[in-house]
Amino acid sequence: xxxxxxxxxxxxxxxxxxxxxxxxxxxxxxxxxxxxxxxxxxxxxxxxxxxxxxxxxxxxxxxxxxxxxxxxxxxxxxxxxxxxxxxxxxxxxxxxxxxxxxxxxxxxxxxxxxxxxxxxxxxxxxxxxxxxxxxxxxxxxxxxxxxxxxxxxxxxxxxxxxxxxxxxxxxxxxxxxxxxxxxxxxx
Amino acid sequence: xxxxxxxxxxxxxxxxxxxxxxxxxxxxxxxxxxxxxxxxxxxxxxxxxxxxxxxxxxxxxxxxxxxxxx
Numbered sequence: 001x002x003x004x005x006x007x008x009x010x011x012x013x014x015x016x017x018x019x020x021x022x023x024x025x026x027x028x029x030x031x032x033x034x035x036x037x038x039x040x041x042x043x044x045x046x047x048x049x050x051x052x053x054x055x056x057x058x059x060x061x062x063x064x065x066x067x068x069x070x071x072x073x074x075x076x077x078x079x080x081x082x083x084x085x086x087x088x089x090x091x092x093x094x095x096x097x098x099x100x101x102x103x104x105x106x107x108x109x110x111x112x113x114x115x116x117x118x119x120x121x122x123x124x125x126x127x128x129x130x131x132x133x134x135x136x137x138x139x140x141x142x143x144x145x146x147x148x149x150x151x152x153x154x155x156x157x158x159x160x161x162x163x164x165x166x167x168x169x170x171x172x173x174x175x176x177x178x179x180x181x182x183x184x185x186x187x
Numbered sequence: 188x189x190x191x192x193x194x195x196x197x198x199x200x201x202x203x204x205x206x207x208x209x210x211x212x213x214x215x216x217x218x219x220x221x222x223x224x225x226x227x228x229x230x231x232x233x234x235x236x237x238x239x240x241x242x243x244x245x246x247x248x249x250x251x252x253x254x255x256x257x
Contacts, residue, residue, distance in 0.1 A: 064256040065196070065257065067253040070249075075250070089226070
């Protein structure tokens with residue numbers, strides 16, 4: 001399990017975990033399903049042909065080959081859909097009361113895990129661009145830390161980005177107040 | 188001119204079937220490794236395995252049946 005691997009500090013509490021918006025995975029899997037079912041529709045088209053046509057005869061003669069091809073295509077489509085789901089499911093932001101853990105599952109064998117301490121966080125920018133992201137409320141979150149520029153992090157397709165920004169800001173203020181590094185602004 | 192090497196269709200399809208079986212087993216192992224190590228929820232992992240096998244097992248049955256008829 002993931003939290004066995006990510007060692008949380010003593011008394012460190014997980015505030016929330018965030019995955020990409022459902023629309024992101026919905027679109028990916030939707031496109032795979034359309035392409036996956038394409039030969040099935042072509043097959044149904046052939047089955048609708050009149051039984052006396054030349055094409056129907058050829059189809060009948062080659063039926064095992066066609067069935068094998070369609071099944072193999074569907075199998076590869078299923079593998080593609082499962083891969084998309086795995087990348088979606090394992091891509092994760094874990095926000096604790098002390099840090100943000102960003103897990104980026106790029107490919108099966110390319111996984112990046114970054115830790116950013118809340119007290120080192122300098123700025124969080126949110127951008128929601130486009131009609132669908134605006135309607136469905138998802139967008140890009142960019143966070144800048146006090147460290148080198150390489151440690152800045154960006155995630156696209158995160159749901160409710162403004163709420164996430166507010167949540168991180170609140171956690172950051174609370175953390176700074178705990179550390180005594182900066183006074184918390186009164187509401 | 189050299190002799191043309193002709194591969195019979197049935198052998199080609201049988202070979203493709205075995206290659207797909209190998210790919211499938213390798214992929215399943217990789218999938219299991221990732222969900223077993225990185226998943227946060229056992230229920231989600233189990234549902235993923237079940238969905239994957241429910242969809243792929245009939246496809247393998249169809250392919251095996253098709254190969255037996257070739």
